[in-house]
Amino acid sequence: MSEEQTFEQLFNESLEHDSNIRPGEIVKGKVITVKPDEIVLNIGAKGDGIITRSEYSNDNSLDLTTVVKEGDEMEAKVLKGKAGDEQVLLTYKRLAADRGNKKLEEAFNNKEVLTARVVKVLDGGLSVVYEGARVFIPASLVSDTYEKDLNKYNGQEIEFMITEFNPRRRRVIGDRKCLLVSRMAERQKELLEKLHVGDIIEGQVKNVTDFGAFVDLGDIDGLLHISEMSWGHVESPKKVFKVGETLRVFIKDIQGTKIALSLKFPDENPWIDAASKYAVGTIVKGRVARMTDFGAFIELEPGIDALLHVSQISRDHVEKPSDVLKSGQEVEAKVVDFNEGDHKISLSIKALSGPADDEAGSASLDAEETPAAEEAVKEAPAEE
Numbered sequence: 001m002s003e004e005q006t007f008e009q010l011f012n013e014s015l016e017h018d019s020n021i022r023p024g025e026i027v028k029g030k031v032i033t034v035k036p037d038e039i040v041l042n043i044g045a046k047g048d049g050i051i052t053r054s055e056y057s058n059d060n061s062l063d064l065t066t067v068v069k070e071g072d073e074m075e076a077k078v079l080k081g082k083a084g085d086e087q088v089l090l091t092y093k094r095l096a097a098d099r100g101n102k103k104l105e106e107a108f109n110n111k112e113v114l115t116a117r118v119v120k121v122l123d124g125g126l127s128v129v130y131e132g133a134r135v136f137i138p139a140s141l142v143s144d145t146y147e148k149d150l151n152k153y154n155g156q157e158i159e160f161m162i163t164e165f166n167p168r169r170r171r172v173i174g175d176r177k178c179l180l181v182s183r184m185a186e187r188q189k190e191l192l193e194k195l196h197v198g199d200i201i202e203g204q205v206k207n208v209t210d211f212g213a214f215v216d217l218g219d220i221d222g223l224l225h226i227s228e229m230s231w232g233h234v235e236s237p238k239k240v241f242k243v244g245e246t247l248r249v250f251i252k253d254i255q256g257t258k259i260a261l262s263l264k265f266p267d268e269n270p271w272i273d274a275a276s277k278y279a280v281g282t283i284v285k286g287r288v289a290r291m292t293d294f295g296a297f298i299e300l301e302p303g304i305d306a307l308l309h310v311s312q313i314s315r316d317h318v319e320k321p322s323d324v325l326k327s328g329q330e331v332e333a334k335v336v337d338f339n340e341g342d343h344k345i346s347l348s349i350k351a352l353s354g355p356a357d358d359e360a361g362s363a364s365l366d367a368e369e370t371p372a373a374e375e376a377v378k379e380a381p382a383e384e
Helices: 003-020 093-110 179-195 353-368 372-381
Strands: 026-035 039-041 048-052 073-080 087-091 114-122 123-132 132-140 158-167 171-175 202-208 212-216 221-225 244-255 256-260 284-293 296-303 304-309 329-340 344-346
Touching: 003 026, 026 048, 048 073, 073 093, 087 093, 093 123, 093 132, 123 158, 132 158, 158 179, 171 179, 221 244, 284 304, 304 329
Parallel strands: 048 087, 132 171, 221 256, 304 344
Antiparallel strands: 026 039, 026 073, 039 048, 073 087, 114 123, 114 158, 123 132, 158 171, 202 212, 202 244, 212 221, 244 256, 284 296, 284 329, 296 304, 329 344
């Protein structure tokens, strides 16, 4: 009686196995033979199950003997065949992809961060495989900065999130950029909490433009505007700074994530002791910095320019400063007026002759200075 029961059980089991032998069904089997390009499984049916290299992996150079051995148990999906066939074609990679897609769907719904290896660099982005399922990461979503060459990611494990999941249309899209942006924002927030107006910090010049330089302070950039580069006049930031150069700057202002930097340290302000250095009557030397029709601006030192009015250049009549002066020329003159509040200094070459001429020169300056000249002098500090 027990033998009949055993036979019946075996017969029923064979029927159960045979019922699974149709395309799309999942079968279990034991590895009986492994070749470099083929795996043979005993799936409990009349015929054996065959998994070719191309149906095990997308790696056409993979030696299957290095990943599977005889006696291993594994699952596979029926690709082609039916009960009674001498051979049944199976696929392992498609079963893995199906299961991987289920996990990708869960990750998409739960907004999980995944890690997978880049298996191929494409023209438009990266192809990664997560537990047998493929994910495409467009080039625009690989990094938070533009990267022309993505080959450096080939073979690397990277983190990403699934932002679009539609396996039927073969659209499973990953996004690495969102993680980088989010983490950068967190680091910036932490850094901004530590920074205060007036702090002196070091940073590296990241980019130089016509209007200033962007300085990397570590996870956030600060702008060093051309007007804050020196107490003196800066013609072009590109002539002063180089990318990669380390600067010691102080924070002038913080507005949200925008940080204004300056190299005009208050204790180095040339106007601090200007009253004693450039008192009325003092004879000074300076360089012709720039000229207008009404006068020449003489740089006495970086950050301090004085106006030499056209009427004070010579005892002879001068139509315009450029008729007798040249840019960069060194001149000697006497201070005839000093206005500390407005940061204005007036010079006279005529006044070098003597006190009488000094007074005459000063009077002449007051009489001849035009409204346009006064306005230019007012604006002079801003031009620095």
